[in-house]
Amino acid sequence: MKKDRELQELFRSGKVHFSDSEEFISRLESRMGYCHHYDILLERLEQERRSRRRLAVALAASSAALTAATAAVIFLSADITAGLPDILREAAEKVRDFTGNGNGQRTLLAVGAAISFTCMVLGIRLSSPSSVR
Amino acid sequence: MNDFGTFVRQQQEPLRRFLLSLCGGDLQLADDLAQESFIKAYVSFHTFGSRSRISTWLFRIAYNTFIDWTRKRKGETSGLEEAGAVPSDETPEKQFGNEELYLAIGRLSVHEKAVTLLFYMEDRPIREISEITGMNANTVKSHLSRARMHLKGYLSEKGGRQI
Numbered sequence: 001m002k003k004d005r006e007l008q009e010l011f012r013s014g015k016v017h018f019s020d021s022e023e024f025i026s027r028l029e030s031r032m033g034y035c036h037h038y039d040i041l042l043e044r045l046e047q048e049r050r051s052r053r054r055l056a057v058a059l060a061a062s063s064a065a066l067t068a069a070t071a072a073v074i075f076l077s078a079d080i081t082a083g084l085p086d087i088l089r090e091a092a093e094k095v096r097d098f099t100g101n102g103n104g105q106r107t108l109l110a111v112g113a114a115i116s117f118t119c120m121v122l123g124i125r126l127s128s129p130s131s132v133r
Numbered sequence: 134m135n136d137f138g139t140f141v142r143q144q145q146e147p148l149r150r151f152l153l154s155l156c157g158g159d160l161q162l163a164d165d166l167a168q169e170s171f172i173k174a175y176v177s178f179h180t181f182g183s184r185s186r187i188s189t190w191l192f193r194i195a196y197n198t199f200i201d202w203t204r205k206r207k208g209e210t211s212g213l214e215e216a217g218a219v220p221s222d223e224t225p226e227k228q229f230g231n232e233e234l235y236l237a238i239g240r241l242s243v244h245e246k247a248v249t250l251l252f253y254m255e256d257r258p259i260r261e262i263s264e265i266t267g268m269n270a271n272t273v274k275s276h277l278s279r280a281r282m283h284l285k286g287y288l289s290e291k292g293g294r295q296i
Contacts, residue, residue: 003253004281011253014235016150024145028168029138032175039176 062119069112137175144188145171147255148195154250155199157239166202170195185264189257192265196247203243237287238280245280248273 018024148170153163173194174181181190238246247266251257263270 007281007284008253011250015254016153018146018149021142021145024149024164024167025138025141028141028145028171031168031172032137035172035175 058119062116065119066112066116069108069115137178140187140191141171144191147188148191151192151250151255152195152199154235154238154254155243155246158235162202166198167195170198173198186261189261189264192251192255192257193267196265197267200243237284237291240287241280241283242276244268245276245283248276249280249284252277 145167149163149167152166152170153160156163156166170191174191181187238249241249244266248262248268251262251265252259257265259270259273262268262273266273268276
């Protein structure tokens with residue numbers, strides 16, 4: 001589109017030039033500084049939220065593992081294998097033989113406790129903000 | 134932030150000038166809107182794609198900030214056109230090099246004023262004005278020709294200048 005030369009000249013001659021540019025920029029920098037701090041704060045809150053979610057997941061997983069282990073021990077120790085396929089019944093009998101003596105039960109409990117403890121430690125480590133930085 | 138600092142130094146004058154004219158010479162308001170625009174640009178600096186010039190992107194943010202302000206003000210006063218009203222004596226209108234011209238553009242609608250300022254004062258091409266204002270090129274052209282008619286009419290009415 002063609003410009004009206006006289007209008008353009010008029011607009012150009014009417015251009016404002018600011019003498020307080022430095023003051024404007026320093027005010028803006030100060031406001032951007034607040035904005036920057038706010039961003040950091042938001043980022044930290046977000047990290048904390050992520051950490052809590054990881055902790056919750058780790059605890060739930062640890063709890064689920066423990067529950068599953070307990071259920072397996074109860075199931076395999078009890079004589080409720082009737083109706084199972086032969087291969088499973090044989091496996092259950094082997095487990096029952098193993099858990100039937102004191103050493104086997106202790107070993108099973110120790111393994112369960114170790115898994116649970118590892119899950120807990122992992123959960124706590126993942127949930128610490130320093131680990132997500 | 135250093136890159137952004139350079140960007141601010143380069144752009145602050147044209148942006149403030151554009152907003153000052155849009156705000157009818159209210160320097161305080163224009164500077165508030167300019168600061169708000171720069172902060173919006175700073176916050177979303179990482180989202181800037183290189184499809185357009187960065188100054189076009191900034192002017193678009195500023196124009197939208199101004200339009201938002203006029204909409205917010207709509208409930209309080211008479212709305213969008215109010216922002217284009219002729220400034221009162223307290224505004225720093227007198228500091229403009231050509232007071233008569235600024236009084237004339239104060240009578241244009243907000244859209245006419247925006248496209249005229251971008252076209253004549255900031256030397257932006259139609260395509261960029263279209264990006265900044267979100268209007269299509271033909272609408273920009275029709276606003277420009279209407280604004281030119283109004284300006285010529287007003288200025289010849291005043292009998293001051295022949296343009």
